[in-house]
Amino acid sequence: METPRTGPTGEVVDAARHRALGTASRARILELVRAADSGLTIAEVGERTGLHPSTARDHLDRLVDARLLVRARASGGQPERPAWRYRVITEETPAPAPYRALAAALLDHLSRRGRGDVRAEAARVGHDWGRHLAAATPPGGKPVDTLLAVLRGLGFNPALHPTADGGTEIHLSTCPFLELVARNPDAICGLHVGVLRGALEHAGAPPSDAVLEPFGAPTACVVRLSLPPGPPSDAPGGETTTN
Template sequence: MPRPGYSAISSFSRVRILHLLQESPQRTISDLCEITGLHPNTVREHVQRLIDGGYVVPEVEKRTTRGRPRVLYSAADGVQDWSPIAARKARDAAERGDLMRRVMPWTDDHALENDAVHQLDALVEDLGDAGFDPVVDQHQLTVDLSPCPHAGTESGNRSVLCAVHLNLMDGVLAQARGPLRVEGMAPSCNPHDCVVHLTR
């Protein structure tokens, strides 16, 4: 069974912070400290790891009055909040995918157009970095994540993890620029049988 990787989202505290930013963007470090109860230095470190991973984007507040502008943080969704780091990761994944398909042409089943295939390249790499072992069906537009490496997580935290991962997957697809988006999880989804449906 794959183990969660040491990635930007390998810590539940970071997952929780990312969940807060996905639900309500443009939060400050103080906002996040107040909600999580974590020390400001800890929150700053977590947020920086999320920025470095391409999952969060900072923006300096535009002030019309005197005073030092605040830094506002939002989850990178590839639409309103765009991360240059995530965009670079998507480009690099597409290049590696193209190289693999040239070297091993039998891996390309020609089910999708290039921009959609490149989206899947980015998605597979991102999920792999997070400890998943995704199996993509280009014809059915599904991503099988079974078994989830986070299956042992407390059931109370599992809904947050699932929501964050679905939003991250959708953000990766959006950053990679193509027709595919996340539609949702299969109705029977559980930690040991997890299938995500994509849509055009």
């Protein structure tokens, strides 16, 4: 076991992060990702640095392992898998311990199985979980209200953003499962999609209405809905803004 070291003022030095930034290339990549509002793909990093894509991927994954970056796929609601997009880790608000334990157990289960579509299996589990969480919210609310209550309970800090076409975006400015996203982004993002759709289904809305876009906004992941948001007073605790 490596003994923690301290810096000049006595703070503990994070050796993994120190090693991750031990090359000029990785330090430069981290600067580039920090400057990109919506993060960068491997191809974009390669274009900006001149590095071969496989080299850029190795550097990016080292920064993920050091918890300096997080990666996710922007599904856009489509079955195909787009490129990984990397973004700087921001301060996180942990989910309640039982929820984190449940998500961690799911990851362990899926990793042991080693077969099938991890994202789809996680989404199925999340769907049931979302229905269960929605059933515990106050009855009689609109579907968007129910979904906001579930997201607030999980620690996502959701904020409503009505769209010009009458739909709704919900910006998730914190990810309470960020440490698990670093371990298996497909599984955790799939779990979140399932929770969204399960909660909507319980509230009487079409579950396929919800699309989760990781890094869809400069400082948030974005849930896109065709449902109207309703007036601000209908969603206590969820700030409503306009685009």
